[in-house]
Amino acid sequence: MTFEQDTIVAISTPPGRGGIGIVRLSGPRAKEIAEPLLRLRHALAAGQARFAEVLDPDTGLVLDEAVVTYFQGPRSYTSEDVVEIAAHGSPVLLGAIVQACLDRGARLAEPGEFTQRAFLAGRLDLTQAEAVHDLIESSTLHQARVAARQLGGSLSRVLSPIKESLIQLIAALEAGIDFAEDDLDLMPQPEIAARIAGVEAPLRALADSYRYGRIVREGFTLAIVGKPNAGKSSLFNRLLQRDRAIVTAQPGTTRDPIQERLSLGGIPVELIDTAGLREAPAGPEGEAERQGIARSGAAMAEADVVLLVVDATDPDHGEAFETWSKLEGRAALLVVNKADLIAAPPAFPVPHRIVSAKTGAGVEELKEALLQTFAHAAPTGDSALITNLRQHGAIAAALAALSAAARALRETMPHEMLLLDLYQTLESLDSLTGATTADDILRLIFSTFCIGK
Numbered sequence: 001m002t003f004e005q006d007t008i009v010a011i012s013t014p015p016g017r018g019g020i021g022i023v024r025l026s027g028p029r030a031k032e033i034a035e036p037l038l039r040l041r042h043a044l045a046a047g048q049a050r051f052a053e054v055l056d057p058d059t060g061l062v063l064d065e066a067v068v069t070y071f072q073g074p075r076s077y078t079s080e081d082v083v084e085i086a087a088h089g090s091p092v093l094l095g096a097i098v099q100a101c102l103d104r105g106a107r108l109a110e111p112g113e114f115t116q117r118a119f120l121a122g123r124l125d126l127t128q129a130e131a132v133h134d135l136i137e138s139s140t141l142h143q144a145r146v147a148a149r150q151l152g153g154s155l156s157r158v159l160s161p162i163k164e165s166l167i168q169l170i171a172a173l174e175a176g177i178d179f180a181e182d183d184l185d186l187m188p189q190p191e192i193a194a195r196i197a198g199v200e201a202p203l204r205a206l207a208d209s210y211r212y213g214r215i216v217r218e219g220f221t222l223a224i225v226g227k228p229n230a231g232k233s234s235l236f237n238r239l240l241q242r243d244r245a246i247v248t249a250q251p252g253t254t255r256d257p258i259q260e261r262l263s264l265g266g267i268p269v270e271l272i273d274t275a276g277l278r279e280a281p282a283g284p285e286g287e288a289e290r291q292g293i294a295r296s297g298a299a300m301a302e303a304d305v306v307l308l309v310v311d312a313t314d315p316d317h318g319e320a321f322e323t324w325s326k327l328e329g330r331a332a333l334l335v336v337n338k339a340d341l342i343a344a345p346p347a348f349p350v351p352h353r354i355v356s357a358k359t360g361a362g363v364e365e366l367k368e369a370l371l372q373t374f375a376h377a378a379p380t381g382d383s384a385l386i387t388n389l390r391q392h393g394a395i396a397a398a399l400a401a402l403s404a405a406a407r408a409l410r411e412t413m414p415h416e417m418l419l420l421d422l423y424q425t426l427e428s429l430d431s432l433t434g435a436t437t438a439d440d441i442l443r444l445i446f447s448t449f450c451i452g453k
């Protein structure tokens, strides 16, 4: 079904020069607009790529050679007629092709409009449209895989039976009200309660998956803290596998937190190497270090995970234990470094990992342990993930309305009241996949897209 009457055009490949650049047209006049710009040996045919010469509309001379693919609606990305002209990737050339299309009556596409049309035509639901965006934005393969699962409809598949049971409950209650005089048995209270709980449990699991989903999408920050010379910079470099932080035998060299990004099991990690946790020397000479220490305290307070490094050869771990006790309740790992310098593992009263930043011993296990910090939040197998705040907000609203329904039931309110809350739940779930979405939500989502998508 086509909702839009105008034909849109945009450069769909990234800005700048490249081997190939693609101009995409979508809408009822896509083929009619594109054809006069091309000299084709064989006419455009649905689902087939054709070699073509692109003509300069001003001079009529050949401007480039291109491969042109025509997708006949509804079998296209947008469900409309689509023409893709893959020319050489020169911004000037692609700009000229777009201009020629505009001159022939196409309109420049708004950001995300191609995907929006796919949504409006019902080819993608909202969570899938968001997944297109996530897929393009992904910076690790793991993120891409999660987005691809969502694009494949994983979230919608999980939601649809939940919605189905909710609708069934609503229908049963409505029937009970409408046909009360006809002696139709009202659903007993415990059964209604059980059905509400049956909707709530999987929704709660989805809401909980956001903790991990957010980490997949945005990654986490990891602060490395500890006394000077414990080997923080060396461990930082080991984790990054290159020499970024300056390692010296002089205590107090790492003054400012140094940040780097790495991918740990496909999850982006912002690694922060901090100044040593200790008193800076008094007077002006200690100023730079004092500032560094203050900043490292802030980095530690804000980090999602803290690695506290201690030197295995250090006879005094009092300070480390004090820091460790302050980290209670946080995602934190205690790391005993310089394992290569000691004969026997130290007897530590708290759980710890033993590594050597110098030899690399224990570092792979440490990375594994770091990922495990979030593993309890990671859903298994092919299950769906809530990856953005909009989705999380919709599920949270659905859950809130559902608890209100459960309360109304406990307080033996009339079923009409209960129904209001259940409809509210349904509306929140609808806003997740887009069945009854208001225009402003749509605009919000598609405005984060760039032109040509």
Ligand code: GDP
Residues within 6 Å of the ligand: 226, 227, 228, 229, 230, 231, 232, 233, 234, 235, 246, 247, 248, 249, 251, 252, 253, 254, 276, 337, 338, 339, 340, 341, 355, 356, 357, 358, 359
């Ligand atoms: P930071 O002040 O905590 O950042 O510590 P550095 O990473 O600068 O290391 C301090 C000193 O300890 C340097 O001389 C490092 O070469 C040394 N060092 C760090 N890790 C190890 C290790 O695992 N084994 C050994 N033998 N020396 C290490």
